[in-house]
Each structure stands twice: as C-alpha cells, then as structure tokens.
Amino acid sequence: MTEIKLYNTKTRRKELFEPIDADNVRMYVCGPTVYDRAHIGNARPVIVFDVLFRLLRHVYGEKHVTYVRNFTDVDDKINARAAESGRSIGEITGETTQWYLDDMAEVGALEPTHMPRATGYIGEMIAMIEALIAKDHAYAAEGHALFRVRSYENYGALSGRDVDDMIAGARVEVAPYKEDPMDFVLWKPSSEDQPGWDSPWGRGRPGWHIECSAMAKALLGDVFDIHGGGLDLQFPHHEDEIAQSCCANGTEEMARFWMHNEMLxxxxxxxxxxxxxxxxxxxxxxxxxxxxxxxxxxxxxxxxxxxxxxxxxxxxxxxxxxxxxxxxxxxxxxxxxxxxxxxxxxxxxxxxxxxxxxxxxxxxxxxxxxxxxxxxxxxxxxxxxxxxxxxxxxxxxxxxxxxxxxxxETPDLNPLARKLSEARVAAMQTKDFSEVDRLKAAFIEAGLEVRMSKEGVELVPSAGFDPAKLEGLL
The missing domain is CATH 1.10.730 (Isoleucyl-tRNA Synthetase; Domain 1)
Structure with missing residues (x-):
C-alpha cells in the first residue's frame, strides 16, 4: 500500500499517516460562513483538502473515506447581512450555500461525504455544553455559557501560545460575565430580532467554536484521523475546538493529524x-x-x-x-x-x-x-x-x-489561418499590409497567438481565448 506522510501541525513534523480504522478513514475540514460569495482565499483549503480526499480514496478505496466539511449558517455576520438587506436569514444562507457549492464545483472539488449545517446540530451543541458544565470545564453566566480555559492544561499546545502571554498581549475579549479573560463563549443570548433556540441558559445561539466540535463528534466520533483548515483558524478556532472536545469527550486528542494551509x-x-x-x-x-x-x-x-x-x-x-x-x-x-x-x-x-x-x-x-x-x-x-x-x-x-x-474546445482555425496566409501573399505583391495587420490584430484580440513562417501560418489559442471574437472574420 502507498505510504502517506503528512505534516502534523500538532507535533510540528512530518509523520507517517496510519488511520485509526483503514476501513473508515475520517477527515474534517472547516467550511465557510455563508453570508457572501467565497473569495479566492476561501478556495485554497477546499482545493488542498480535495487533493487529500482524492489521495485517501485512491489508497484506501472510495467507500472507506469519510470527509466532512461544514457550513456555518448561524453567525453575527449573517445577522448583519440580513439587517442590511432586509432579507431573511434563511434566504441569505440558502442562496450563499448554493453559490459556494457551485463555485467549488467549478474549481473541480468533489463534494464531501457530509456537508452539515450548524443549525441542524443545535441539540448536539447544547448536549456538549451541558457535559462541559457538568465536568466543571464550563459555566453559565448572564445567559451565556463559557468554557474555562484554565481547566484544560494543554490549551495553547496546537498554536504554541501561552495563556498568560495571550492575556498580556490583549488577545482576548474582556467581559464582566467572564471568570477569566481567556474564557470563550459556548452559548450567547439572542435578542428578539436574532435567531435563537431554547436552552438551559435561556433563548440564544451557539458560539462559533462549539459548532465544529459538535458536528465532528456526531459524524466522525470522539477521535478521528485528520482535521484541516486555513492557518488563520489555528488560533483561536482550532485551539478552542480541541479544548472543548477533549474535555467533553474525555479524550486526550480530538484528531490525530492537524493540517493547515498557508494564506494567499x-x-x-x-x-x-x-x-x-x-x-x-x-x-x-x-x-x-x-x-x-x-x-x-x-x-x-x-x-x-x-x-x-x-x-x-x-x-x-x-x-x-x-x-x-x-x-x-x-x-x-x-x-x-x-x-x-x-x-x-x-x-x-x-x-x-x-x-x-x-x-x-x-x-x-x-x-x-x-x-x-x-x-x-x-x-x-x-x-x-x-x-x-x-x-x-x-x-x-x-x-x-x-x-x-x-x-x-476551439473552432476549426484552419480557414482563418488560410485567410491570413492568402492576405500575406497578396500583400507581398501589392506592398499593402493593412489587411494582414487587421487580421493579426483581430486574432490577437481574440486570444490567438499568431505564428508566421515560411511554411505558413499557425494560430494557437492562448490564455483568455474567446472564440466569439472570431465571428465575422470569415
């Protein structure tokens, strides 16, 4: 079997990849927040991990690889877009989700095995938060539920950051309902005009990080093979995912391999x-x-x-x-x-x-x-x-x-090549090259490379070739 080696952000070295279960190789990649078109930077992780998905399927078999990429369809950016446009949240997320799928199909990405939407896993998120509170890794305060960062001794290991250094560097949000500035939100209250769900802490909505932990657990289990995403997600998103998943599930790790693509x-x-x-x-x-x-x-x-x-x-x-x-x-x-x-x-x-x-x-x-x-x-x-x-x-x-x-696909260019060749022969006799220049300019404008030699004329499509611009030249 082909030997696969992958760079593991967690250990900061390249390691031999050996799946937990070769009959079900499992990978999770953080997907988009659906409120607008995907920019080209968003496409990079999709393409990178699509190649990994294809490689895993090639080595282990198509039926033995499970790939999950989520959609975040509950988020303050979505709420703001709805308020600006006067459109419903459901209309915006439905439209932009399809935009994303269409655009990623255009760049050749296979559809993952599962593409869960955050709003479909609210129950799982609430259950995970309740488990964290029961284990003293989280607490409720003023309609919020927050994770106790200092309750997880390995916090910062993925990104190589120290908790106290992060506080000193003002990398955290200070709020009166927090026991510690480093604690992060698992659940937050919703106003009447914001999407919300009933919970033990009041009507509200999930924090960003809990979404991926809950969906990954539901679809891939407590520990799986590979978790991927852009480098910008390494901290705090992936760091927070690890902390809450390990503490809720009672495991030493969330994923065996963590992989991150660089920025664009x-x-x-x-x-x-x-x-x-x-x-x-x-x-x-x-x-x-x-x-x-x-x-x-x-x-x-x-x-x-x-x-x-x-x-x-x-x-x-x-x-x-x-x-x-x-x-x-x-x-x-x-x-x-x-x-x-x-x-x-x-x-x-x-x-x-x-x-x-x-x-x-x-x-x-x-x-x-x-x-x-x-x-x-x-x-x-x-x-x-x-x-x-x-x-x-x-x-x-x-x-x-x-x-x-x-x-x-290109039209038959031979008639055009012959026309230019004939015009060149005529120009050699009349010394009037205006028709030759006109044709060459039109071909170049259409995206053709014009190669002229003693043997004749060759037209080669180059970048940006547009056959429509050749209409009327014959």
Missing part, C-alpha cells in the same frame, strides 16, 4: 478591497478564468507556503492545461505515475507533481504521439501507456475530469 496574496500584496485586488471565485470565472486554471494556480505552490495569485500564473496555467487536453484527447486513464503518486503522498507536494507532469507533457508532445508513423510497435505501446498514466495522474490532482474540458 494577490500580485504580491495582501488581498484587500481597499487595494482593489479582492476577487471572489465567481469574479474570476466571470472574467473568463476557467475553474481548472484557478485550481492549477493554487496547486502550483505547496499548501504550507504562502501563495501569490498573479495574472501571469493564470495565463501559464491555461496554456499548460490546453496542451494537456490536446495531448490527451480520447486517452483513457489507467494508473498514475509512481513519481506523481509518491510526490502527492509526501505531504501533498502538488507543486512538484505538476512540475513533473509539465516535463512529461513536453516529452510526450515532442515524441509525435499524435503522428506515430515511423515509431516501432514497442515505442508506440510505451507512449500510449505513458499518456494513460499522465491522464490518471492529472485526474488524481483533480484535472481532466469528465465534462471539465469544454472551455478548451
């Missing part, structure tokens, strides 16, 4: 609306950036390194994917290259895997796979096998899936 920049700067470099996934899709291109750019940087989204990287990714689709047309995938499987199994080294496939693609292209005249039978079989392995390797990374390649 745009053109070398922190993504910000004030800088004008803030993009949602939908923004990019509507600008003509295919979802596969977004995925390619994301996976071109190792998940534990900061990622910089640039237009140049997107253009390079589009060119690479167009070559792949042309090279692998009608090729049936078999098994991935051992090299690619080994790289992905080594802490999801997708950047190195894509680099390997880039070199393999060049080698396959230069071998004239499309025109096998002159090749021996042995060479033909070898090349066909490598093409099939290439396709399987790309699919392991989430590319070249069924129905994904529509954006690479």
């Amino acid at each position: 920049q745009v053109e070398g700067k922190k993504m910000s609306k004030s800088l004008g470099n803030f993009f949602t996934v939908r923004d990019l899709l509507e600008q003509g950036v295919p979802g596969e291109v977004i995925r390619f750019v994301m996976l071109s940087t190792h998940y534990r390194k900061p990622m910089d989204w640039t237009s140049r990287k997107a253009a390079d990714a589009e060119r690479a994917l167009r070559r792949w689709y042309k090279l692998l047309k009608d090729v049936a995938p078999t098994e991935p290259f051992d090299e690619v499987l080994g790289l992905v199994s080594n802490d999801l080294n997708t950047a190195a895997a894509l680099n390997f496939l880039g070199h393999m693609g060049q080698a396959l292209s230069s071998s004239a796979l499309a025109d096998q005249e002159g090749l021996s039978q042995w060479e033909t079989v070898r090349l066909q096998k490598e093409a099939q392995q290439f396709a399987a390797s790309a699919q392991l990374l989430g590319f070249l899936q069924k129905g994904q390649g529509d954006w690479t």
Whole structure:
C-alpha cells in the first residue's frame, strides 16, 4: 500500500499517516460562513483538502473515506447581512450555500461525504455544553455559557501560545460575565430580532467554536484521523475546538493529524478591497478564468507556503492545461505515475507533481504521439501507456475530469489561418499590409497567438481565448 506522510501541525513534523480504522478513514475540514460569495482565499483549503480526499480514496478505496466539511449558517455576520438587506436569514444562507457549492464545483472539488449545517446540530451543541458544565470545564453566566480555559492544561499546545502571554498581549475579549479573560463563549443570548433556540441558559445561539466540535463528534466520533483548515483558524478556532472536545469527550486528542494551509496574496500584496485586488471565485470565472486554471494556480505552490495569485500564473496555467487536453484527447486513464503518486503522498507536494507532469507533457508532445508513423510497435505501446498514466495522474490532482474540458474546445482555425496566409501573399505583391495587420490584430484580440513562417501560418489559442471574437472574420 502507498505510504502517506503528512505534516502534523500538532507535533510540528512530518509523520507517517496510519488511520485509526483503514476501513473508515475520517477527515474534517472547516467550511465557510455563508453570508457572501467565497473569495479566492476561501478556495485554497477546499482545493488542498480535495487533493487529500482524492489521495485517501485512491489508497484506501472510495467507500472507506469519510470527509466532512461544514457550513456555518448561524453567525453575527449573517445577522448583519440580513439587517442590511432586509432579507431573511434563511434566504441569505440558502442562496450563499448554493453559490459556494457551485463555485467549488467549478474549481473541480468533489463534494464531501457530509456537508452539515450548524443549525441542524443545535441539540448536539447544547448536549456538549451541558457535559462541559457538568465536568466543571464550563459555566453559565448572564445567559451565556463559557468554557474555562484554565481547566484544560494543554490549551495553547496546537498554536504554541501561552495563556498568560495571550492575556498580556490583549488577545482576548474582556467581559464582566467572564471568570477569566481567556474564557470563550459556548452559548450567547439572542435578542428578539436574532435567531435563537431554547436552552438551559435561556433563548440564544451557539458560539462559533462549539459548532465544529459538535458536528465532528456526531459524524466522525470522539477521535478521528485528520482535521484541516486555513492557518488563520489555528488560533483561536482550532485551539478552542480541541479544548472543548477533549474535555467533553474525555479524550486526550480530538484528531490525530492537524493540517493547515498557508494564506494567499494577490500580485504580491495582501488581498484587500481597499487595494482593489479582492476577487471572489465567481469574479474570476466571470472574467473568463476557467475553474481548472484557478485550481492549477493554487496547486502550483505547496499548501504550507504562502501563495501569490498573479495574472501571469493564470495565463501559464491555461496554456499548460490546453496542451494537456490536446495531448490527451480520447486517452483513457489507467494508473498514475509512481513519481506523481509518491510526490502527492509526501505531504501533498502538488507543486512538484505538476512540475513533473509539465516535463512529461513536453516529452510526450515532442515524441509525435499524435503522428506515430515511423515509431516501432514497442515505442508506440510505451507512449500510449505513458499518456494513460499522465491522464490518471492529472485526474488524481483533480484535472481532466469528465465534462471539465469544454472551455478548451476551439473552432476549426484552419480557414482563418488560410485567410491570413492568402492576405500575406497578396500583400507581398501589392506592398499593402493593412489587411494582414487587421487580421493579426483581430486574432490577437481574440486570444490567438499568431505564428508566421515560411511554411505558413499557425494560430494557437492562448490564455483568455474567446472564440466569439472570431465571428465575422470569415
């Protein structure tokens, strides 16, 4: 069986992954708070852990992997959006949840096994809070329920933070109903215009952290294999999850492995609306950036390194994917290259895997796979096998899936190439190159690379190719 090694944030080292139960490998990844479109930074953990999901399914079998990614559909940001817009909370969360699912499907993410909504697990949250209070790890005060941070001696171990240092650094919210400034909210009261549920502490709603603990316990058990999310969730969200889960369930750990992806920049700067470099996934899709291109750019940087989204990287990714689709047309995938499987199994080294496939693609292209005249039978079989392995390797990374390649389909460009070639021949005689220049400008505007040589004219689709702009040129 393939050996998988993953970097464990909890131990700060790369470790051999051995599941608790190989017949049911379990992973939880924190999902979105559904009040608006997902920005491109939100897409990074989805894509990263989708690759891990695919790897686990490849190694252990599709039926033996359980992947949970939640939706937070009760939150003050959602309440504020409802108040601003005059729309109901249910309408907003229903719409934005579907937006999220549609956008993540566009970037090639498989749907997780379970996608629980927080509002469907209020009972489980109340039960967990009651268990914490019964064990003196939590207390009720002024309609709130709060977790006693100092009752859990390992608090701060995941993020490497000291409780007293956090207080000194003013990293906590001070409130009169808290016994200790570090204590965090498990339950809070709701006003009449806010969503709320009856509880032993009055009508209210859950704190953010308790949601994931309750849903993970309900769907994956007290202890499971992998918990993932963005690095921004390491503290306080994941730290608080561990504390309340271990104390409520009486366990030494919540998950065996904790994994965190690094943050994202745009053109070398922190993504910000004030800088004008803030993009949602939908923004990019509507600008003509295919979802596969977004995925390619994301996976071109190792998940534990900061990622910089640039237009140049997107253009390079589009060119690479167009070559792949042309090279692998009608090729049936078999098994991935051992090299690619080994790289992905080594802490999801997708950047190195894509680099390997880039070199393999060049080698396959230069071998004239499309025109096998002159090749021996042995060479033909070898090349066909490598093409099939290439396709399987790309699919392991989430590319070249069924129905994904529509954006690479291009009309027959030969008539346009002939028209430009004829115009060039005529221009050589008349010395009037205005028609040649007009056609070249139109082709370039449509996203075609114009290659002119003694042998003739070749038109090659490049990043941003738009066939609609070619209408009327014939």
